[in-house]
Structure formats: structure tokens, C-alpha cells
Amino acid sequence: MKKIADVLRSGDWKNEKHVPIITAPKSVKKDESFTVAVHVGENIPHPNTTEHHIRWIKLLFQPDDGFTYELGDFQFTAHGEATAGANQGPAYTEPKITAEIKLKTSGTLMALSFCNIHGLWEYYQQIEVI
Numbered sequence: 001m002k003k004i005a006d007v008l009r010s011g012d013w014k015n016e017k018h019v020p021i022i023t024a025p026k027s028v029k030k031d032e033s034f035t036v037a038v039h040v041g042e043n044i045p046h047p048n049t050t051e052h053h054i055r056w057i058k059l060l061f062q063p064d065d066g067f068t069y070e071l072g073d074f075q076f077t078a079h080g081e082a083t084a085g086a087n088q089g090p091a092y093t094e095p096k097i098t099a100e101i102k103l104k105t106s107g108t109l110m111a112l113s114f115c116n117i118h119g120l121w122e123y124y125q126q127i128e129v130i
């Protein structure tokens with residue numbers, strides 16, 4: 001039986017279009033709001049077509065001590081679908097999100113993304129609360 005860890009993929013985001021890159025400060029003040037962005041395909045754009053797209057991004061926080069917390073679940077549901085056919089639709093969603101969060105303790109920001117063809121991808125960033 002496989003576990004999630006067995007199927008999660010990671011890679012060098014400068015050469016891989018599926019990695020959900022986190023952009024956030026390296027340190028933040030306790031209880032002070034800050035912006036976190038997650039973008040799939042920052043250096044190499046990910047196809048955003050009916051046939052090949054990012055379905056979702058999840059943003060999580062793992063405190064240095066304790067359980068993992070889900071900060072956000074972002075769904076991308078428009079990929080050019082239409083009754084006229086694939087990629088003929090009027091709307092597309094881009095796999096990029098921003099979130100405002102506050103932390104009380106240091107830990108790790110975690111991003112997961114799901115490509116409908118290439119599966120689950122991960123990225124991590126340490127964040128220090130001062």
C-alpha cells in the first residue's frame with residue numbers, strides 16, 4: 001500500500017512547472033498579518049488547458065511543535081471548457097493564490113498542488129516568528 005509521501009513529487013522550481021512555490025517573508029512578528037503567495041509555474045508556465053491544468057493548491061502550516069493546520073484550500077475550476085469543445089470556453093483560472101495570515105509560533109509553510117495529469121507536488125518554506 002502506498003502512502004501520500006510515496007506519491008508526492010518535488011523538484012527544482014526553476015526547471016519544473018508543477019512545483020507550488022511559496023513567496024513569504026523568512027521571519028514575521030508574532031500576531032502580525034502578512035501575505036503569503038503560492039504560484040505554480042512561476043519560471044516555466046504550467047499549461048492551463050482543458051486537458052492539462054492545476055486543479056487546486058493547499059496551503060498548510062506545521063508549527064515546530066504540534067499538528068499541521070490547513071490555512072487555505074484554493075480550487076481552480078475554469079480551464080477553457082465549453083459546449084463548443086475543449087479550450088473554447090470564455091474563462092480560465094490561473095494557479096496563483098495570495099492569503100493573509102498571522103502566526104503565533106515558528107514553523108514550516110507547506111504548499112501542495114495537484115495537476116490533473118502529473119499528480120501531487122509539494123514545496124516548503126521555514127518561517128520564524130519573532
